[in-house]
Amino acid sequence: MQYVDSLVDLIGDTPLVRLARTLDLPVTPPGEGPVVLAKIEYLNPGGSVKDRIATRMIEAAEASGELQPGGTIVEPTSGNTGVGLAMVAQAKGYHCVFVCPDKVSEDKRNVLRAYGADVVVCPTAVAPEHPDSYYNVSDRLASEPGAWKPNQYANPHNPRSHYETTGPEVWAQTEGRITHFVAGVGTGGTISGVGRYLKEQDPSVQVVGADPSGSVYSGGTGRPYLVEGVGEDFWPDTYDRDVADRIIEVSDADSFAFTRRLAREEAMLVGGSCGMAAYAARQLAHELAGTPEGRDAVIVVLLPDSGRGYLSKIFNDDWLATYGFPTTGADAREGRTVG
């Protein structure tokens, strides 16, 4: 019989799928022009790349004794890490309390509750040091007896899980032909872990971060933006400042317009940070097209999650219109803001 004992056993080994229509470039065989390959992380059993870090962080805390039988896992999370943690916690008999900023969609919060977790919502528009900030609220809850906070922003098992799984997968899947790796930066775990692994295999691999306009990684001050799960208003320990060769700044308008193109033209129903990262990968492909370097370019872009958590936002014309983003026509394709 073919089966696994738990969904947790199905984490990782996600496929690479070539982007074709949305690049607006001729689709040529590898070796004759840039190839962009999307790593489809929503095919993880919890629906996102974060399943990878959840398992590793929990196993490490059990081994160190920080997480005791029957304990409570407390974490500030925009949803995806919560799902991964909730999935593993259920199998192992832990309770979960998640702290979310209020910009996280109601859909995503309900998913966490469906897995049996408690969800506490905090305001986005306060400084990290404010008592109501989601970092501080989670610290308070985590200081209660039996509680353990994985702290994906500082836990070395976050980048390590990518160094040990995502990086080797990408290297093997591209048979070592990858020239550029593109990922959105939130905690920085993905780009730091994958980037370090790839550079150890071949120092010439270019590691490119995609970042929302306003976030610190692209030189911003942390001013608000709408794309979820990426960008920060501080520098987390999990981000290795030495690994990215370049950061490409992407506006909310371009991120959302490209997210919608991925669904309509590539049948990839993915989240806003995926549209952001893929838009950066497209920009890179355009820069490389027609250059000698571009002939052999193999760009891998990691797409962290599914679009199902954003149906009432990015895929909702009324929501987009509320923020002045175009929903149809040439402006929507280019991501220009109207009005």
Ligand code: PMP
């Ligand atoms: N996209 C989404 C939707 C996320 O939830 C996250 C994690 N915050 C990221 C991208 C960024 O990944 P990382 O934290 O590894 O930088």
